[in-house]
Amino acid sequence: MAYTIEQIAAALGADALGAVDIEVDSVAEPADAGPAQLALAMKPEYAEGLSQGNARAAMLWQGADWQALGLEAAIISPRPRFALSGLSAMMDPGQGWSDGVHPSAVVDDTAELGEGVVIGPLAVIGKGAKLGAGTVVGPQCFVGSDVTIGAQGFLREGVRIGARVCIGDRFIAQPGAVVGSDGFSYVTPEESGAEKVRQTLGDQGEIKAQKHARIHSLGAVSIGDDVEVGANSTIDRGTVRDTVIGSGTKIDNLVHIGHNCVIGTDCLLCGQVGMAGSVKVGNNVIMAGQTGVADNIFVGDNVITGGATKLMSNVPKGRVMLGYPAIQMDAQMEVYKGLRRLKRLFKDVADLKKTVSNHSQSE
Structure with a gap:
């Protein structure tokens, strides 16, 4: 046009x-x-x-x-x-898909489709699912049982939405995104080596072979309005309560958000961010690519992390973090400058030792 x-x-x-x-x-x-x-x-x-x-x-x-x-x-x-x-x-010319429900799509009789909903080829819409007006479900997508997606949603090719997930208006998911996969939750009959290491910071004690029992994910995922999820990103459902993604948050490709996480509003999570379970993130947080976040920590409002930062403890609001383990960016840059000077420092020390040695011998 x-x-x-x-x-x-x-x-x-x-x-x-x-x-x-x-x-x-x-x-x-x-x-x-x-x-x-x-x-x-x-x-x-x-x-x-x-x-x-x-x-x-x-x-x-x-x-x-x-x-x-x-x-x-x-x-x-x-x-x-x-x-x-x-x-x-x-x-934007769009994807060129046809309007209406494609003949090859499978839509359960109990699903509710709002006005102007588009369902692409080979898509599956589960029982009790509700799709808001104007929502587009692309080819080969899966929308599980009792899922709710608000108005003007847009699921690109191959998106998977698990059962009971609740999503607000104007949601966008890129190809291969998965929302509502089970959390990675396992437990051993006795205290595991990982649990001991968490307490001792290194000593496993007596090592025994142990089996891992699966903890099922009974919660779902709750997503606000105007959220985007990138290609091949995954958001795990909660163990008991829902995993939550706040309105306006944008998630890049290849991002993993673990079970029970709570992400605030208007956050940016860049490519390959990995977030372990039960992390709580404030509003307007920006995490650069490959940021890793340890489980059960809190990241305050307006925090920014540089690329490949690893957060292993709580971060107060407004901090700018970098490195592994993460420290404030200005301090990390000073450490980096110091590392670059090490070779010269070693040479200077060697020269000083030689000078002192020669002076001692001359006496």
């Missing part, structure tokens, strides 16, 4: 300049943009590519001289990257 520059700017709350009746049907990087595409030159360094492309119009930064860049029209936003959020939604 094509839009005029004026229409796009109005939708984004941005300024339209020049020939605002120019129509564009997609976006492109400046060097690749054609006449019917809107070039995304949102920083001065990106605009250097405009001369290599054929764009007539571009989205630019505040204060940009669009005419000097050889453009016929421009969209100016005080925060172009934020405007890109709305622009990308306008220009």
